[in-house]
Amino acid sequence: MKAHGKAWKFGNDINTDEIVPARYLNTSDPDELAKHCMEDADDKFMEKMAPGDIIVAGSNFGCGSSREHAPIAIKAAKVSCVIADSFARIFFRNSINIGLPIIESPEAAAEINEGDEIEIDFDSGTIENKTSGKTYQAKPFPPFMQDIIKKGGLMNKVRSELS
Amino acid sequence: MGMTISQKILAAHADRDEVTAGDLIEARVDLVLGNDITAPIAIKEFTDLNIKSVFDPEKVALIPDHFTPNKDIKSAEQVKILREFSKAQGIKHFYDVGRVGVEHALLPELGLTRPGMLIIGADSHTCTYGAMGAFSTGVGSTDMAAAMAVGKTWFKVPEAMKFIYEGNLRPYVSGKDLILHTIGDIGVDGALYRSMEFTGTVISNLSIEGRMTMANMAIEAGGKNGIIEPDDITLEYIRSRSREEFTVYSSDKDAEYADVREYDVSKIEPLVAYPHLPENVRPARESGVKIDQVVIGSCTNGRIEDLRVAAEVLRGRKVHADVRLLVIPATQEIYRKAMDEGLFDVFLEAEGIVSAPTCGPCLGGHMGILAEGEKCVATTNRNFVGRMGHPKSEVYLSNPAVAAASAVMGKICHPDELK
Numbered sequence: 379m380k381a382h383g384k385a386w387k388f389g390n391d392i393n394t395d396e397i398v399p400a401r402y403l404n405t406s407d408p409d410e411l412a413k414h415c416m417e418d419a420d421d422k423f424m425e426k427m428a429p430g431d432i433i434v435a436g437s438n439f440g441c442g443s444s445r446e447h448a449p450i451a452i453k454a455a456k457v458s459c460v461i462a463d464s465f466a467r468i469f470f471r472n473s474i475n476i477g478l479p480i481i482e483s484p485e486a487a488a489e490i491n492e493g494d495e496i497e498i499d500f501d502s503g504t505i506e507n508k509t510s511g512k513t514y515q516a517k518p519f520p521p522f523m524q525d526i527i528k529k530g531g532l533m534n535k536v537r538s539e540l541s
Numbered sequence: 542m543g544m545t546i547s548q549k550i551l552a553a554h555a556d557r558d559e560v561t562a563g564d565l566i567e568a569r570v571d572l573v574l575g576n577d578i579t580a581p582i583a584i585k586e587f588t589d590l591n592i593k594s595v596f597d598p599e600k601v602a603l604i605p606d607h608f609t610p611n612k613d614i615k616s617a618e619q620v621k622i623l624r625e626f627s628k629a630q631g632i633k634h635f636y637d638v639g640r641v642g643v644e645h646a647l648l649p650e651l652g653l654t655r656p657g658m659l660i661i662g663a664d665s666h667t668c669t670y671g672a673m674g675a676f677s678t679g680v681g682s683t684d685m686a687a688a689m690a691v692g693k694t695w696f697k698v699p700e701a702m703k704f705i706y707e708g709n710l711r712p713y714v715s716g717k718d719l720i721l722h723t724i725g726d727i728g729v730d731g732a733l734y735r736s737m738e739f740t741g742t743v744i745s746n747l748s749i750e751g752r753m754t755m756a757n758m759a760i761e762a763g764g765k766n767g768i769i770e771p772d773d774i775t776l777e778y779i780r781s782r783s784r785e786e787f788t789v790y791s792s793d794k795d796a797e798y799a800d801v802r803e804y805d806v807s808k809i810e811p812l813v814a815y816p817h818l819p820e821n822v823r824p825a826r827e828s829g830v831k832i833d834q835v836v837i838g839s840c841t842n843g844r845i846e847d848l849r850v851a852a853e854v855l856r857g858r859k860v861h862a863d864v865r866l867l868v869i870p871a872t873q874e875i876y877r878k879a880m881d882e883g884l885f886d887v888f889l890e891a892e893g894i895v896s897a898p899t900c901g902p903c904l905g906g907h908m909g910i911l912a913e914g915e916k917c918v919a920t921t922n923r924n925f926v927g928r929m930g931h932p933k934s935e936v937y938l939s940n941p942a943v944a945a946a947s948a949v950m951g952k953i954c955h956p957d958e959l960k
Contacts, residue, residue: 391729391818395925399932400905404608404615406582418927438730441763442925443904444665446582446681467734467765468665472681522565522695533586536687540592 379500381458381479383430387492390436392419394443394469398451408454411447415455429456432498434490436462440469446476453478459498461505463487474523475532481505486514500527543793545701547736547768550676550790554659555696562700562797570600571658573688576644576900577605579663579681581622586686595630596692602634602653603627604644607900612907642872642898645669645757645840649749650874652783656771657790661688666840666922668759671768672752673775674789678766699765700799701736701792702727706743708807713956715850716751717842717920717940719743720758721812722804725822733763735799738792743806744769749778750844757841758922761819811955813918814938817926825943828953834917835860835948836929837941838869838896839903842920845870847941848879852887854945854956859891861951866893867909873898893948905929911936918947 396419398411405411416423416433433452439462440448449472452460459479473480479500486505490496494509503516518524529535544552544559552560554568575583580603587595595601603623608616620637627635634653641647645666648654656674660667663685670677680694688694704723724731737759744752752769759767769775770791779787813828815821837843837851848870860866868888870876876898879885885895901908903921911917911930916937919929924936937953946956 393925395905395923395928399927403578403904403906404613404619406585406619418932421932438733438763441729442665442923444663444667444679444681445578446663446683447578449681450582464730464733466730466763468679468681468760472683475681475683475687520565532683532687533590536690537590540590540690 381430381432381498383432383458383496384428385432385434385490385492385494385496386423386427388419388433388435391438391441392435393441394445394448397440397448398445403445403447406447408450411451412454415451424455430458432496433457433460434487435460436487437464439465441466444468446472449473449476449478461486461490474526477527477531481516483514483516542797543795545736545738545792545796546674546770546790547676547701547766548698550657550659551696551698560698562698564698565695566698567693567695568659569693570661570688572600572602572653572660573685574602574604574644574648574662574667575682575685576607576664577609577616577619577623578607579685581619582682583663583685583689584622584626586683587689590690592690595632595689598631599633601632601689602648603632604636604641604647606641606643607904608906609641609899610638610897640873643840643843643900646844646871646875649673649753650782650872652785655779655783655785655787656775657788661694665760666757668764668767669753669757669840671759671766672749672756673779674769674771676766676768679760699734699736701738702732703738703740703798703801705801705803706739706741706806707803708743708805710743710806711810713811713942714806714809715940716747716754718809718812719806720755721814721819721822721938722809724758724762724820726802727762729761729818729820730763732759734765737762737764737767739767739769745772748846749774750846754841758819761922811940811943813943813953814924816924816935816937819922819924819938825939825953826955826958830916830937830953832864832918832947832952833915834865834867834909834911835944836867836869836902836909836917836919836921837944838871839900839921840871841922842941843869843871843875845875845878847920848875848884851941851945852884854942855891855949856887858949860893860948863951864948866891866948867896867902868893869896869899869901871898902929918944918953920944
């Protein structure tokens, strides 16, 4: 599985209130939520980004609320991947569970610049910055998590175990 | 090597003799909860599985507290999803207006959160129940759906951090200040993926409500859970609320901690977390920030002791002409108690309002939203950009005494600055 797009940079501690403000939480419709993705971090993000683009952030990305609306919005906005220095625990877990591709790579997060063209190979865990020419190797997830991702999310795994 | 209290609870629920930090385990859950924001997604995911029933209708709690009483049509529809699912599944622990309260204040009152339990909730402040020696942690809607289906979920066994509080508390310094001080010390990701164990003489003398305030904000340091070993104070509370059995665990003397921090609380003053992170902590004294609104409530500080403290500061005083004071008792029982104790008279005389239990303004839902440029002191748990309304508004976190005093002064202050 691969991803390819332009990088959009964000800082540290990007929280779930910025990713999906509470004023939009009276719906769980992914397409509705997508319209407001990252709105309180950058209210022009959805105008600027193109499907397949990549969010590159600092530490503790997704901190705050457990609202799954946050990774849902990012996925529905057609962001192909989030690369971060580190992820907040609940956001990390939610992303795996719904099949939003995420990669933890402090080096890549620090060195990628906004606008860089990025290509990611999820099977090998490599991040290629086509603009700078540099490549990064991310640590693979534990096999158990890879299993959830391969099955397309937690519910598919549960479904396969129930049958 | 010994285990921490959190590790012991996980091991017991995974039917293992022991676990080590880093282990991936599957564990049975004793309670799964969700609210009107998070449960609709979970219910849809569950329904798509096409299985007839939840694993155990007695072990699921659906608490519509965020945007209730119904904020608007969409919110009403979300609550309706919880209501209909509860009826269809025979879920006893669904509560509507008139019975519902803020989830993390209501569930302990109902005796549903007890020592030794493994609790997950689709709300980040589910960590609150660690105050009574349960392993309790926040998850997303999909985790909630999976757990409702099969009664278990996966965990990575966390490392632990120990926090020891010793010394004598200064006037007006409470559980809120202790946890703000801690988050200020380690940062909003200082406890990332870890258990936070709160211990020390100060904790032993802290009321169950003060303990809930502390455990409530473990997530604000990135913690997986916050936990306090049960003692007589815990047992007295639990026995007053429940006849059910429970198990008391405590950490082994040789349990391993990734970090141990000791705090001399005699040095801690009432604190305020400035925008826009809970770690941005400074003393309340002589802060001088002019404010527009004060909110006293939430799963952090909306319980009866909090309201009593606020009322003592407000007694015989009036809210500043430029300030709006909103008091939100967290449950119907707390509301009733506060009313019976005459606290409402104090709040109304002061020219503040008292609202029905709701999360409301805490997350920028309803019942006290901020306009551009407005500043609010709140006894809540988060002050991110746009948390209570306009992205250009500001939230300052404090304990109830500071919030009440600030409402009178019209600016953030220490309660003893009031004449």
